[in-house]
Amino acid sequence: MAMLSVGASSLAQTVPDEGSAPSSALDLPKNMTIFGKGDPNVRKATAIVNGSIITGTDIDQRLALIITANGGKVADEEKERLRVQVLRNLIDETLQIQEAAANSIKVDPAEVEQSYERVAANFRKSPKDFEAYLRQQGSSSASIKRQIEGELAWNRLLRRNVQPFVNVGEDEVKSVVDRLNAAKGTDEFRIGEIYLSATPENAAQISANARNIIDQIRKGGSFAAYARQFSEASTAAVGGDLGWVRPAQLPDELATAATEMEVGQIAGPISVPGGVSLLYVMDKRKVLTADPRDALLSLKQLSIAFPKGTTKEQATDRAASFASQTKAIQGCGAANDVGAKLGADVVDNDNVKIRDLPGPLQEMLLGLQIGQSTPPFGSVEDGVRVLVLCGRDDAAAAGAPSSEQIQAQMEEERVNKRARIYLRDLRRDAVIDYN
Template sequence: MAAMLAGSGVSPAFAQGNPFQPLIYINDSAITRYEVDQRIRFMQLLRAPEADRAAAEQALIDDRLRVFAARQLGITASDEQIDAGLAEFAGRANMGVEDFIQALGSAGVERQAFRDFVAAGVVWREVVRQRVMPQVRISDAEVDQELQRVIETPRVTHIALSELIIPAPPGQEEQAMDLAESLVQNVRSEADFAAAARRYSATPSAPQGGRLPWTPLANLPPSLQPIVLSMKPGQISQPLSVQGAVVLFYLRDTRGTLRPGAKEQVLDYVRFRLASIADAQRIAAVSNSCEELFIHARGLPPQQIQRQTLSQGQIPTTEALRLAVLDDNEAVVSGQDGAAEILMLCKRQSALIAGGAQPAPVATAAAGGEDAAMPDPDALPDREEVRNQVFNRKINMAAENYLAELRANAVIRRP
């Protein structure tokens, strides 16, 4: 962001007519031509993916709706809160507020436009905290599901990248960044990327469309690894500024392995022995959970009904085969020599989850004569960390849904 501000490469937003002419009315407020022009400049300066008039108008409409929702709840932003928001935003560019505002001003963005943008975000945070967060609940099952997704996702060990390196000599950084951003917007396939690499890339790989051989992930610079891991095959990276160049990557494919123990399962199940097939079938038909089986077993000797939690390898083969086809809280009845047995699966779980997801162990390795802490790549994330991730994801979704509801119920018109 600091480089963008330093470049101040903003194309002008040409205003026509009275700059304070209302262009859009939202409920009881109006958006003027001046505000739209200011937001376009601001979005262009921050190199937003979409920075045209339509995107600017929609962003301002959403900000008005955020402020409207806050006002309905009696929420206002104090000067101290807004100042803190300004400092937080400027800090993302490693700049102080005044330096940031001065850089904005040199690109034609007024202080008030920046302040209004931040103020809308400040009150919206409080709206989300008061109205959205209390409605969001995370169950243990959702945490288990997310952990299961982590377990079943192979850890990337090798990557197939294509590179495109655009020279950016002194004085031409802005043009190189503009070209890179244009490519990000227009590249839709590996063939598109290869054609661009042959045309623009200043590397030995350019004649091959920028294709690099399969490479161990660990061989990449540490600063590049999280960028690659955040991509999916078929995606192009955002422009990366390095000294004298702007770099783009295209991820062609990945290879990986499952963490040790990822395929092992632990089964929680009930074995209920009865005197007749008819009784077993009747009880199985009306029991929707393992707990309900125990209701029907009241007064019976404890040895007739047993609940066990075992790994697959510890379960007798005959029982393991019957349990293999069952879903949670599903039962099967079998009989032999006049007796009957209900076998109900209570829960099928990854052995790694059943053992308890622990914080990633830290290994110690010597690096340059000093000890360096390295997280164990095979460890599962901490359960509370996963819970927070799911919670934040659901809050974001709920907040977007609430904003969409506000948009649908608003009176939005143009003069």
């Protein structure tokens, strides 16, 4: 749904918001007495933003989307913290919609509907069924459509008022190309990031919020869903996906963390200029080097089901027998005959990319020669199966991105920086009444 989405080799956010002065610039007294018990991080349930009302229902429905993304498993204490963050997000969203309207930018309802239909399709539901599903979860189609409208309006505003004034020189692009070629064979990472802006005054609270987000993700929450709701980078619209980046493209703090992480790990909060980041390593490969996991395989799958009531011990014995008989398979030409003798179902699978398979299977298949089979795998419920490798088409080495792609990525990074400053200024000028 994002108009300014990040490309496959996007540059990560590396520049702090301009104007975020250090605490010394505020000339704060060394010994302070706090008069009163007000907590600026505790907000009431609703707000009026420059005359636009955010209701408790708005917050509840947006919160329900987050809870749904976490399988409904969110503690009551966490829900209250999330409500505060959701309200902040809705305020930002309202400011973005208002600013777009002030600049005579209108979003056609048909565009919103088209994006909504794509979201529904991602859930494998028709728009009507998806609407009913959202109601069951305590949310609504109106909540998602408002978020879509905000994204479309804000990105259109950036394209009009910011993007035309961002320039990247040819020398800058050439420098990136030279560094990329020099980095051939080194590691690059598919990174997800959740960026939360912070000031010296609220840094502790923001870090606590970040740790809570990590806890929820580690308990099974969706990184992409949390990034979409909470990240303040433009990549929020694509689930925080920065694309493929090299450590040199990341801030030093993020680069250090990425190189120490394994695929599937999440780390943070990591202090970066202007705030904190949560980092998720989705994948890893070598720069400009063919990745064996991009090879396309031709496979035969032999599978047998266990009768209802089979115990784990019985399944283990049957799997051992299945393994000994399938181990003798000599090439795919014999797989059908062996399958028939075992009473196994035999299915051909072509153009299977190793990368798309579960991790343990990837490792097994990478080590197989043509005609060999994997050890049996499965479960009591799903039965047991083996894969026979019939053929492999290795991937060609990845080419360097074009100068045009690199230029577009650098321009987008600069647009993102200015967008953060733009939103910061809108917050400062807003009249917000909490009810």
